[in-house]
Amino acid sequence: MRSARGFVAVGAALTALALVLAGCGSGDDKGADAGGGALKLWHYEGADSAMGVAWDKAIEVFKAEHPGVQVQFERKAFEQIQQNASMILASDQAPDVMEYNKGNATAGLLSSKGLLADLTEEAESRGWDKALSPSLQTTAKYDDKGVMGSGKWFGIPNYGEYVMVYYNKALFKQHGVAVPKTLAELTQAMDTFVAKKVTPLGMAGAEYPAGQLYYQLALSKADRKFVDDYQLYKSPVDFTKDPVKYGADTFKEWVSKGYISKQSASLKAEDMGTAFMAGKTPMIFSGSWWYGRFAAEIKKFEWGTFLFPETKLHLGSSGNLWVVPESSKNKKLAYDFIDITMRPEIQNILGEKGGVPVRADLSKVTDAKNKELIANFDTITKADGLAFYPDWPVPGYYDVLVAGGQSLINGSKTTDQVLTDFAKAYTDGVQEIENG
């Protein structure tokens, strides 16, 4: 038991030292746009995922259009980029173009420290600004403090994601439940399942699903102003009132009514997804990131999706961003590559493979299910309905939401106590960001 244990004190110190040392060698931009013979490109999408396939094709097109340029592609792990991006970007080892997580704590933070190239001019001259709807642009732009929604362009998203209800058609049919169109019908459907001793809604308290459902319930009573206040700090959020109070109260009520299992506090998102794939759960509320996997792996029953009823606002956002490190020596090549990923031929591959392209030509997508997925996303974006995710506002808020969700599930705290925890972490975090 002695050898394999992570000793964080030393590890952290080493990391910190590396960060200090790396900070010393940052930002040599003399060679920028020199147009050297290589494009260094990193992303972390799986080879078989819709994005992985589409980006492979984009690399192919890039090579054909830039015959003298060598593409040095490396597939990284998400955590590798997530935890080391600042070190990498501050060193001379940075790639020319890289996939990176969107949000204040990631792309926003790096942009505020001058580590990402300002893409505003390119976005305007290449028409990316017109291709992306306003709610998709929110995650692409960051102000001087790294807060998303305004300021300069620091990333380009070219796919989207949103959260919906996945349902098992076979179980719905077996228990005589119709696809709900209203919130009342949804609760009625869940009552029917509970009466037949089936837990209707899959849940995973140890990871994001609980926080996402709480936020969606809050969104059903919210407007765009709330989203702007909560995510962009336009005005203070009162955690003792609706819509967040409604979100937490209703979540707790759903647990007490048996819609959500009281024994799901320790489960992870993977457990929730695999239970749905195994045909054990009638419904789960989760993101489009499951879509391709469900399509590939669920063979035993028919499944479908519907948007959470009676709400204009849905969890979702642009996908991850293409960013260009300020230290890139081949920025023009990087912009050319990003431009290729926005072309219809690449966007259509995304749509055909179960992804959610930002500029889809629905007539070119043959699969009916994929068409529905993209059409729903279009409906949300056209109505300016993307409300992002509950953990985005402040760094570390994810853990606070997970802890709160677990407490609501296992009944160890009241909703008021949970909301007090949410409020404290949120207020402290926003204050930190605003004070720089």
Added chain:
Amino acid sequence: MSARQLGRSAAGFWWYLLPGAVAFIAIVAVPFGANIYLSLTKWSGVGSPRFIGADNYTRLLQDDVFWGSFRNSLAMVVAMVIVPTVIGLLLASTLFDVIGRRFGNKTASFLRATFYLPQVLPVVVAGILWGWLLRPDGAFNALLNAIGLGGLSHDWLGDPRTALPMVMLVMIWVQIGYPVVIFMAALQRVDPDLYEAAEIDGAGWFRRFQAITLPQIRPETFVVALTCTIAALKVFGPIWALTRGGPNNATTVPSYFAYNAFFNKLQVGYGAAVATALTLLIVIVSLAFLRIQSRTESAEER
């Protein structure tokens, strides 16, 4: 050899310490120094750290989660040091003194290897394995249902009242093999005549355990207690694999708390303060152990 000659030859040996000293400075001293410096700053991990003096430490002293994490560390000491050492002592003694004699050394060795098996498993694998067993629909609850105790089935890792005891249980399971192996090796060097003489004098197993086994293997007991205490104070892997510090910080330990501050909350300065506090605590505990050990040895020599 004159004193001068002795000094000259001793000076020659210093060169042998050089590689170790360089490695210590590069791998331990400098990063630890950098960590202490960072603990006095406010830093998100990007850009320049801002010096804020002892603010992180003041904040640390008022942080309930930090104190809670140290309370959980004490639980880890119980689970990884006290219980395994006591059980390990009894098991090793039984295997050596009873099983080994009656059923042969091969049987004792086989059982020793069985107890040691969890130590061979990577800790994250063990964590995931136990995570499966303790899931709401896992084998543990299935077993309770099968024997008619379905009413006791529970979300063991999802309830703050049961999560920490379950993590402790897993750690006892993981940890037991280590003292068993060390103590059995220690018992090999005990003169068998002592046991025989005691037996002839009519001493039973417990009397022999008390009068011979315990005093004879005291040095190894110190080693086990020291290494396991350090391991318990810095435990991270099982917490990460089993509960990620949840539910609601019920299983958060200092190393996970530091990791969270570093990588999730981007509070590098604060995380460094936690890491520094943890390191100092481990150094103090280690020095205390070593002091007690040397005192005991001196007393025995007298």
